[in-house]
Amino acid sequence: MCGIVGLFLKDKSLEPQLGSLLSEMLVTMTDRGPDSAGIAIYGSDQSNLAKITIQSPDPETDFAGLTDELRKAGIENVSILPKSTHAVLTVPADQIDATRSALCDLRPDVRVMGTGSTMEIYKEVGLPKDVLERFKIADMAGSHGIGHTRMATESAVTTLGAHPFSTGLDQCLVHNGSLSNHNNLRRSLTHDGIRLETQNDSEVAAAYLTGEMAKGKNLGAALTSALDDLDGFFTFVVGTKSGFGVVRDPIACKPAIMAETDAYVAFGSEYRALVNLPGIETARVWEPEPATVYFWEH
Template sequence: MCGIAGLFLKNGRLEHDLGALLAAMTSTLCERGPDSAGFALYTNGADDGLKLTVTSNAATDFEKVAANLGRAIGATVTARVRDTHATLSLPADTAVQARAWLADQGVTVVSEGRRLEIFKEVGYPTEVARRFDIPSIGGTHAIAHTRMATESAVTTNGAHPFSTGRDQCLVHNGSLSNHASLRRELRRDGIRIETANDSEVAAGYLSRELRRGRSLGDALESSLSDLDGFFTFVVGTETGFGVLRDPIACKPAVMAETDDYVGFASEYRSLTCLPGIAQARLFEPKPATPYFWESRP
């Protein structure tokens, strides 16, 4: 099962409503994936800064973590807390040092990027959205996922979206059959894979191809031959939003496009909350065909 919702805004006037629209879209998909949910949002970012979204146990004092991290790396670090997660803002050139220090403290990095923030947790999707106050978050584009676990445990880290590269994320509905061998290959190539979830392998594959200098469209195209299984991927980068279905396209998908936005969902009813949906161009993305939209100049 699993459910996916995604929204890419073309009209800047809608940016304030990004989180509210995404939460409304996700609320109709709860029965497709009731065990956990996650939200990846591309918000405003500082040109010379970086955001690490992190999670840890319920007793973690993230303000204290930020202060101690700042002393450890010799830089100013601030924390914005949302329930079990926090977004740490720090200088971009301290990322490697910061990640190593956080790992030693038992703090998990969920995402890294200039604009990307990911919030995910075990629980019913509407409750997860409420806990993180997703409706209050603005930005340019976002992806959400509701999970029905089939191949790995129901945990916070096992929930989608997965991020294996800076300002990159992926959600997945389906199953990959060659993820174990590909996971070993990606780790040898220096891609950080931390869970048993096959979807993180797909995210890592795209990160590796992007590191090699390929465009996202080319990376999606090559995944059709390199990833064995059935899948619908929705992906995000700092500047774009992409969709890919496998050649069989057995997982449901529908899209809506207007002058103001591009919306994706596993079911049409998830799109009905979008403004002007009655006038939108509705279509089912074709099998084995990459779709990609980039940010406004």
């Protein structure tokens, strides 16, 4: 069991409230997964700059002096915004790979949670309310976001095993369920050059979608292919820079409920997660069909 939520705003006036709305949704799902929690938020675009969300088991040591050392390593225009165990590095968009490789040398214990022009990812072990508070998620603004509360089944309860998983620029995925063909898929994705960090099945699903989108598919088409190629139980909620998608496996035993108004599209594992959204009383509320792809684009 896990809890997943997602919120895709259509009404820009709600954007300052994205973090607080998502936080409330996620905390309601605590009893579906109290092991760890995580959230991905799509904020504002800064032209030609990219964000790299990093995490460290020893943030005070690792984040101190990091920007100076990165500058010496050739990443001249870099800034850092630490938040608890995480920090967001802002670098020129064409220096993401150079920064990642410099990080490997300078700070081997630092992990990259995600990269992109607008996406930031925060995830940790602990109760959802504590994780959200630690990163001040409720104060964040954005256009869309997804979140996850984890009850681990397929890999250890660690920060890296928490969701969302990000395997491509501005791409992220949360998963309720378990995959049965992830080991084979991981081998072929690694062979194709996609970087995977964990032994977690859900990360393979994220990497699979990254691989399909790298072939030129949009999010909807990538999710459609997933129905053929992924074996197991899944309800996925997926984010890209401009898109938001949902798909359930054909058996559809992992719960899902959606709501749409003129202002937003919302997803929850249960209706409880949606009850505080504005206008939910008059929203169109439905259960997504099995083996059916739903996606929205800004």
